[in-house]
Amino acid sequence: MRSTKIVTLALAMILTAIVLVPSAVAEGPVQSDGPNEDAGATLDTTEKVTTVHGFVRNETGPVNGTLILLSLSSGLPLYNASTDVSRGGEYHLKNVQPGSYRVMIVVSTGFLFLEENKEVHEGENVWNWTLTARYALQGVVRSGQNPMPDVTVTLISERGGDKHTVTTSGDGGYEFNDLLAGNYTVTFSKSGYRTMEKAISLPDDSTLDIEMERMGLPARDGFLAGYDLGHSLMVVALGLAVATLIVALFARYQVRKKPELLSRDDSEA
Numbered sequence: 001m002r003s004t005k006i007v008t009l010a011l012a013m014i015l016t017a018i019v020l021v022p023s024a025v026a027e028g029p030v031q032s033d034g035p036n037e038d039a040g041a042t043l044d045t046t047e048k049v050t051t052v053h054g055f056v057r058n059e060t061g062p063v064n065g066t067l068i069l070l071s072l073s074s075g076l077p078l079y080n081a082s083t084d085v086s087r088g089g090e091y092h093l094k095n096v097q098p099g100s101y102r103v104m105i106v107v108s109t110g111f112l113f114l115e116e117n118k119e120v121h122e123g124e125n126v127w128n129w130t131l132t133a134r135y136a137l138q139g140v141v142r143s144g145q146n147p148m149p150d151v152t153v154t155l156i157s158e159r160g161g162d163k164h165t166v167t168t169s170g171d172g173g174y175e176f177n178d179l180l181a182g183n184y185t186v187t188f189s190k191s192g193y194r195t196m197e198k199a200i201s202l203p204d205d206s207t208l209d210i211e212m213e214r215m216g217l218p219a220r221d222g223f224l225a226g227y228d229l230g231h232s233l234m235v236v237a238l239g240l241a242v243a244t245l246i247v248a249l250f251a252r253y254q255v256r257k258k259p260e261l262l263s264r265d266d267s268e269a
Contacts, residue, residue, distance in 0.1 A: 048097070048098065048122060049094075049095040049096060049097055050096055050097075050098060050120060050121070050122055050123060050124070050125060051092065051093060051094050051095075051096065051124060051125065052069075052079075052092075052093040052096050052120060052125040052126075052127060053090070053091060053092045053093065053124075053125075053126060053127075054090070054091065054126050054127040054128040054129065055083075055088055055089045055090050055091070055128050055129070056083045056089045056091060056105060056128075056129045056131065057088070057089050057128075057129070057130055057131070058130065058131045058132070058133060059130075059132070059133065061089075062083065062085045062087075062088050062089030063083060063085075063089050063105075063107060063131055064083060064085045064089075064107065064108040065082070065083055065105055065106055065107040065108055066080055066081070066082050066083070066105070066106050067080065067081055067082075067083070067091050067093070067103065067104070067105050067129075068080040068103070068104045068105075068106065069093065069096065069101040069102070069103060069120075070101060070102040070103075070104060071101070071102070072100050072101065072102055072117070075102070078101070079093050079096055079101075080093075081093045096120055096125075097120070098120050098121055098122050099119075099120055100117060100118075100119055100120075101117070101118055101119075101120060102115065102116075102117055102118075103115070103116055103117070103118045103127075105129060105131065107131075114129065114131060132180060133180075133181060133203075134177070134178045134179060134180065135179045135180070135181060135202045135203045135206065136175060136176060136177045136178075136179065136206060137155065137175070137176045137179060137184075137186070137200065137202065137205070137206060137207075137208060138173070138174065138175040138176070138206070138207060138208075139173070139174060139207055139208040139209045139210065140168075140171070140172045140173050140174075140209050140210075141153070141168050141172045141173075141174065141188060141209075141210045141212060142172055142209070142210070142211050142212070143193065143211065143212045143213070143214070147168075147170070147171045147172030147173075148168060148172045148190065148193075148212060149168055149169060149170045149171075149172060150167055150168060150190065151167065151168040151172070151174075151188055151189070151190045151193075151212070152165065152167055152188070152189050152190065153165065153166050153167070153168060153174045153186065153187070153188055154186070154187040154189070155176050155179075155184055155185075155186050156184060156185045156186075156187075157180070157182060157183075157184050158182060158183040158184065158185070159180070159182045159183075164176055164179075179202055180202070181202050181203055182201070182202060183199065183200070183201050184199070184200050184201070184202065185197060185198070185199055185200075186198045186199075186200055186208060188210050188212060190212065192214060192215060193212045193213065193214055193215055194212065194213045194214075194215045196210055196212055198210070
């Protein structure tokens with residue numbers, strides 16, 4: 001009786017397997033034609049890309065250079081495109097992912113003309129750039145033909161009062177870059193030296209060498225009115241010399257008039 005039940009159960013399991021397995025194989029794996037709404041997530045992982053294009057020019061015409069998009073987080077270049085001077089400075093960036101980037105435009109000479117943040121949107125992005133020419137100012141500061149380090153050089157633009165400051169290097173050299181054309185005032189200052197001030201105009205005055213002079217002590221630092229410390233000491237020394245001379249002459253006169261003074265001094269000794 002017991003064995004009969006076991007055989008019956010086994011037959012039932014076999015029949016169930018025969019019915020269910022072919023059905024499962026025929027249907028195949030479950031596939032989705034769109035987002036799984038029950039999971040609340042989108043299964044479409046296709047990356048959306050776009051294009052960035054436009055023209056790079058300056059005041060005189062198209063610019064031969066390269067436009068680069070850098071990552072804001074790492075600073076690494078991600079996309080770049082060269083301009084086509086024959087097509088008016090046109091450039092094209094393809095397959096760019098939307099997002100924020102740091103834009104750099106470097107001309108063929110290697111000089112960086114522009115650097116700013118831009119947002120790439122979905123769809124077409126048209127960026128036209130007009131570059132303003134930039135210039136440099138450099139020079140050497142000396143004193144007695146010797147280079148002067150640690151001189152503060154201040155450059156102030158007459159256009160808007162923009163101010164830039166650098167310090168001379170060990171060889172007395174200094175340099176300002178990325179300057180617009182125009183008029184500037186350059187000031188050179190260092191403790192113990194007279195402050196020098198020069199007016200320049202870019203791009204004509206691209207080099208400015210300076211010879212600085214030592215500065216004497218101001219009159220207020222002396223203890224005699226109207227004289228600095230050095231001259232005050234000279235006046236006092238001269239006065240003491242004159243007083244000593246007068247005392248010596250008076251003593252000599254007294255000795256010659258009364259020689260007995262010397263005898264009295266000798267007897268007392």
